[in-house]
Amino acid sequence: MAHWLAGKAPDDGITSHIQRFDPRFWTINFPRPMMASVVTTAADGLRVDAVFYRRDDLAGLIWESEDRHDHVLLRYETARDYRQCGLKFRWRSSGIRALDAVDGPTLTIEGRDADGVARSWYVRLWNYAVGTPADAVITIDFGTVMGGFLLPDEGEAVFAGDIDRMFVSLVPEDFAVAGGNLAAPVEAWVEMSEIACTGAGAVIALADTIVPPHALEIASGYDDSYHLTPARLLRNALRLGYRGAITHYVGMSHYFRLEPLGDGHYVSLAGGVVNVAAAAWHRDFAVKAKALDYDVIWSLSYELFDAHCWNDWKQRAWDGAPALTGWVPPSTLLSPAHGGAMAYLRQVAVAFVGYAIESGLAVKFQVGEPWWWTMPDGRPCLYDAAAVAAFGGALVEIATVRGALDGAQTALLDAAGAVLAASTADLAAAVKTVAPGAETHLLAYLPTILDPRAPEAKRANLPVAWAAPAFDVLQLEDYDWAATGEAGATARGVAAAQARLGYPVERQDYLSGFVLQPEDRAQWAAIDAAAEAARARGVRRAIVWALPQVMRDGFVHFDSDGDRDRDRDMTGFDDVLFPLALGRDAEVATEQATTVLASAGGHESRNAAWAEARTHYDVGPGVRSEGDIAALVAFFRARMGPARGFRLRDPFDWQASDVLIGTGDGARMRFALVKRYGEVTRRITRPVAGSVRVNVGGVATSAFTLEPGGWITLDVPPSAGVAVRATCEFDVAVRFAEDRLTVSRATFMAGVAASVPLVEVREA
Numbered sequence: 005m006a007h008w009l010a011g012k013a014p015d016d017g018i019t020s021h022i023q024r025f026d027p028r029f030w031t032i033n034f035p036r037p038m039m040a041s042v043v044t045t046a047a048d049g050l051r052v053d054a055v056f057y058r059r060d061d062l063a064g065l066i067w068e069s070e071d072r073h074d075h076v077l078l079r080y081e082t083a084r085d086y087r088q089c090g091l092k093f094r095w096r097s098s099g100i101r102a103l104d105a106v107d108g109p110t111l112t113i114e115g116r117d118a119d120g121v122a123r124s125w126y127v128r129l130w131n132y133a134v135g136t137p138a139d140a141v142i143t144i145d146f147g148t149v150m151g152g153f154l155l156p157d158e159g160e161a162v163f164a165g166d167i168d169r170m171f172v173s174l175v176p177e178d179f180a181v182a183g184g185n186l187a188a189p190v191e192a193w194v195e196m197s198e199i200a201c202t203g204a205g206a207v208i209a210l211a212d213t214i215v216p217p218h219a220l221e222i223a224s225g226y227d228d229s230y231h232l233t234p235a236r237l238l239r240n241a242l243r244l245g246y247r248g249a250i251t252h253y254v255g256m257s258h259y260f261r262l263e264p265l266g267d268g269h270y271v272s273l274a275g276g277v278v279n280v281a282a283a284a285w286h287r288d289f290a291v292k293a294k295a296l297d298y299d300v301i302w303s304l305s306y307e308l309f310d311a312h313c314w315n316d317w318k319q320r321a322w323d324g325a326p327a328l329t330g331w332v333p334p335s336t337l338l339s340p341a342h343g344g345a346m347a348y349l350r351q352v353a354v355a356f357v358g359y360a361i362e363s364g365l366a367v368k369f370q371v372g373e374p375w376w377w378t379m380p381d382g383r384p385c386l387y388d389a390a391a392v393a394a395f396g397g398a399l400v401e402i403a404t405v406r407g408a409l410d411g412a413q414t415a416l417l418d419a420a421g422a423v424l425a426a427s428t429a430d431l432a433a434a435v436k437t438v439a440p441g442a443e444t445h446l447l448a449y450l451p452t453i454l455d456p457r458a459p460e461a462k463r464a465n466l467p468v469a470w471a472a473p474a475f476d477v478l479q480l481e482d483y484d485w486a487a488t489g490e491a492g493a494t495a496r497g498v499a500a501a502q503a504r505l506g507y508p509v510e511r512q513d514y515l516s517g518f519v520l521q522p523e524d525r526a527q528w529a530a531i532d533a534a535a536e537a538a539r540a541r542g543v544r545r546a547i548v549w550a551l552p553q554v555m556r557d558g559f560v561h562f563d564s565d566g567d568r569d570r571d572r573d574m575t576g577f578d579d580v581l582f583p584l585a586l587g588r589d590a591e592v593a594t595e596q597a598t599t600v601l602a603s604a605g606g607h608e609s610r611n612a613a614w615a616e617a618r619t620h621y622d623v624g625p626g627v628r629s630e631g632d633i634a635a636l637v638a639f640f641r642a643r644m645g646p647a648r649g650f651r652l653r654d655p656f657d658w659q660a661s662d663v664l665i666g667t668g669d670g671a672r673m674r675f676a677l678v679k680r681y682g683e684v685t686r687r688i689t690r691p692v693a694g695s696v697r698v699n700v701g702g703v704a705t706s707a708f709t710l711e712p713g714g715w716i717t718l719d720v721p722p723s724a725g726v727a728v729r730a731t732c733e734f735d736v737a738v739r740f741a742e743d744r745l746t747v748s749r750a751t752f753m754a755g756v757a758a759s760v761p762l763v764e765v766r767e768a
Contacts, residue, residue: 007532009525010076010558013211020212022080024201025067025091028235029080033171034063037262037269037312040174041285044235049197053284054099056176056190057262057269060183064112064171065194073232075240076558077213084115086146086164088204095133095140099192100174102137103130106153107179109194111144113151115167125151125162129172141198185264191280215245218563220535221547222246223303223515226282227255228552234289240555242296245563249299251479251515251547252289253372254356256335257309258282271312271348277355286356290363300365301445302356304349304431305372310336317345319377319385322401327377327385337377340427342390350434357435357442367439370479371428372447375465376420382406382458386420395419405458414460421467425474432475445513446475450497451484456720462504471505478507481515482534483549489530490674491537492709492717498541514538517549525557532561577649577765578642579690581735582623583635589626590762592656594619616686619736621652621762633747636760640745649765651690651735658733660688665730668700668722675728676768677714687768688734689714695733701726713768737765 013019022029027050032042038061040054054063071079101108111127127149133140152158176190222241229237241250259282263272278286293300308317310328319327319337328334338345357367377385382404392399398419400412409417432444453465472478480501485493502509516535519527535546548554548561595618601609627636643650660679666672677688677696691714698708700722707719714734722728741761 006562007528008558008560008562009528010560013077013079013213017077018212018214020210021207022210024083024086024089024206024208025199026080027196027199028233028239029067029071029074030233031066031068031073031231032063033066033231035061037061038063039258039279039281041230041281042233043284043288044233045195046197048199049195050199050233051196051284052174052194053281054174054192054194055261055279055281056099056186056192057264058183058185059176059178059180061176062179063174065174066169066171068169069115069167073555074236075244075555076211077215077560078211078240078243080211081209083205083208084165084167085205086167088147089164089206090143090145090202091200092141092143092202093196093199095129095135095142095194095196097138097192097194099177099190100194101177101179103133103140104137107175108137110173111170112173113162113164113167113170115163115169117163118165120166125160127151127162128153131155189262189275212243214243215560216563217247218245218561219539219546220246220561220563221248221251221545222551222554223251223253223517223547223549224551225253225255226259226285227253227257228550230255230258230282230285234285234292237551238289238292238296238298241298241551244554244560246548246551247298248545249301249368250293250551251301251303251370251513251549253303253305253550254282254286254352256305256307259286259352260308260312262312269312270314271308273348273351277351283355283359286359287362290359290365294363294365299368300360301368301370302353302360303370303372303445303447304353304356306338306340306349306374307335308338310334313338314345316389317342317348318388319391320388321379321383321385322387322403324387325379327379329377337375337385339388339390340374340376340424341394342388345390346427346430350431353431353435354438357439361439367435367442368445369432369435369439369442370445370447371431371475373449373481374424374428374446375449375453376424378405378452378458378461384417384420384461384464386416386464391420391423394423405461406455407457409460414463417460417463418467420464422469424464425467425469428470429474443477444475445477445479446470447479447481447515448501450480450482450501451493454497454500462500466501466504468504472507472511477511477513477544478505479513479515479547481517481549483516483518483531486516486531486534487519487524487527488674489533489715490711490717491534492711493673494534494537496709496719509542510544512543513545513547514541514543515547515549517553519553519557522556525559528557528559532559535561576647577737579651581651581653582738582762583639585626585632589623590652590655591622591625592619592654593621616684618766619654619738619764620741621654621738621764622759623652623762624760627747627760637745637747640740643740645743645745646740649737649739652738652762654736658735659731660734661731662699662729663731664727665716666728668724668726668728670724671721673718673721674711675716675718675730677716677730677732677734679734687714688732689767690735690737692733692735695731697731699729737767738762739765 027044032040034040037057040063042052045051069084070082109129113125132144133142146164149162150159152160259278260271261279262269313336317338319339327337360367384405398416402413435442516531538546666675679686709717741763
């Protein structure tokens with residue numbers, strides 16, 4: 005296992021070159037409710053598809069001088085000076101305001117003027133066009149280009165020497181700043197072909213790192229990458245070494261068609277299933293993925309953008325409150341009991357696998373995280389009108405799923421699980437109707453489904469009707485655990501899911517991730533380790549969730565398969581104990597690093613450079629025979645001298661008794677083993693297996709897992725203010741202090757090792 009969080013491309017890394025305005029690297033942006041996408045149509049061409057719902061809708065087709073989207077090892081160079089560049093392309097459009105109209109396509113240029121003052125210029129494309137308002141060749145010389153509507157009377161010189169970005173604005177033909185709904189949704193498109201950049205600044209460098217192919221696979225999501233071209237997204241996946249299948253979440257907020265009602269817009273099947281922008285993007289994605297020899301697993305969840313969801317489709321709590329996620333703005337969860345909502349999902353699924361069929365991809369479909377939502381306070385959302393009707397006489401109130409439930413309440417959860425399982429079976433069957441050989445997947449999110457605070461929740465959200473062979477593949481995800489390194493929680497969750505549903509490990513996939521915020525990018529180490537642990541379990545696929553975050557944070561994985569010995573060398577520690585008899589008589593010296601400054605008057609100022617002491621040992625006094633010498637030499641050789649660390653039992657300090665290791669907050673489950681010396685705390689990273697005892701609030705518990713590095717993970721988070729204490733025996737991580745080991749024979753059958761120094765190794 006190896007990974008790297010790249011901060012920048014290496015100075016001596018692989019570099020190629022691209023022409024400025026390369027179609028792959030344009031992006032698109034727009035306000036809700038409209039939708040738009042951009043795809044490449046040729047090496048010098050792109051196409052935008054859009055659907056407008058309001059008169060004030062506006063999409064921007066964007067070129068940025070600084071690449072903020074690609075992985076840091078794959079970005080094009082930042083180049084803000086365009087003064088020696090020219091841009092020429094053919095423009096064709098339909099459904100948008102024409103080139104010659106007021107508010108027609110305008111190139112907005114954002115940057116700074118010659119004095120460094122931030123400002124924008126507005127270049128009317130029609131002023132540089134030859135042809136018709138819907139089909140023209142546009143030629144721009146950035147050294148002489150003028151902003152303004154009418155030239156030369158309203159002309160304003162553009163300073164193109166310090167440009168951040170430029171974008172072409174696209175609006176509906178019936179555009180009005182005042183807004184209001186259009187009479188009907190308007191589908192539109194723009195094609196830019198024969199794109200050419202000329203002049204001294206026409207070519208820019210492109211970082212083109214190639215990571216060797218490895219065994220991890222990748223997931224992606226349309227909601228996080230709708231603004232990029234599929235070609236750009238797939239280039240990142242390929243160059244970063246991901247092969248096999250891409251698990252692609254079609255999202256919950258950008259694929260649907262809408263119809264107006266009052267002041268809002270709601271999902272609709274009018275005119276089709278998937279909006280024209282999402283359809284164009286996914287068709288292109290499927291074709292290009294196929295060309296790169298990827299499979300695609302199409303993932304569809306029960307989650308939908310709340311503002312566009314019909315009210316009677318939403319799961320609801322006992323008091324009628326809708327299920328709302330923590331996203332801003334929020335999404336909601338579709339009720340598995342609502343016939344209309346489920347029929348809609350089935351048509352969406354068929355539409356997306358249709359793109360796979362069109363492109364020649366093998367059909368692989370995932371039902372993604374289907375569940376009954378639980379409010380943050382534990383209230384289950386089982387009480388929408390459709391669910392109430394479905395449950396009939398089984399209906400009772402469950403104030404919270406956390407804690408003990410009575411027979412009627414568990415019966416309701418069982419009924420909810422049966423409804424959920426029936427809905428997922430119908431969804432998979434709909435896919436198999438159009439693709440009889442489709443491979444079906446079920447994705448379960450373990451931290452919620454197997455929340456130890458809600459032991460009965462699995463009746464509703466991990467129903468036994470999902471047991472093998474209901475689906476071809478069981479996919480498990482646990483990013484709350486994986487990202488924080490809670491390997492014990494992962495192991496227990498995977499075992500529980502396997503025991504309940506019966507899928508053998510070779511029919512399981514594991515999704516490892518994800519890092520929500522860029523400031524938490526250090527979590528990638530734990531995510532990479534969780535993916536490798538899944539591979540060691542023998543899962544069919546270990547999948548990194550997800551590509552947009554990989555690109556944002558600079559995460560790189562290097563495969564360790566076949567390199568276990570090299571990985572061993574990189575870790576630098578053998579989890580073995582120094583021969584106890586030799587270490588029992590060790591001499592011990594505890595070291596601090598303290599700077600003492602004495603003033604002229606004799607007063608001292610003391611500064612402790614280390615938060616913890618470092619211990620030195622000499623195990624020479626324990627060597628008393630030729631047998632001891634042989635054991636010592638063998639141990640020294642096996643450790644390659646100082647190269648590799650090992651365990652040593654300190655003869656004077658090897659126990660920690662009833663030590664406070666943390667205080668509960670109602671959510672935290674993971675605590676580090678420590679020993680306290682007054683106000684000084686020492687981390688224990690090498691506890692002795694079988695010696696660890698934990699009590700929570702003064703009550704002994706065995707409901708915990710001891711994880712590598714001296715971490716305790718409790719099965720249930722302690723309540724706020726509850727003390728967590730631990731008792732254990734422990735070893736010290738040490739290494740040989742010198743590259744040479746000198747021994748001599750003093751008498752027959754006796755040996756002397758004058759000095760064998762060891763030094764403590766910092767591990768935390």
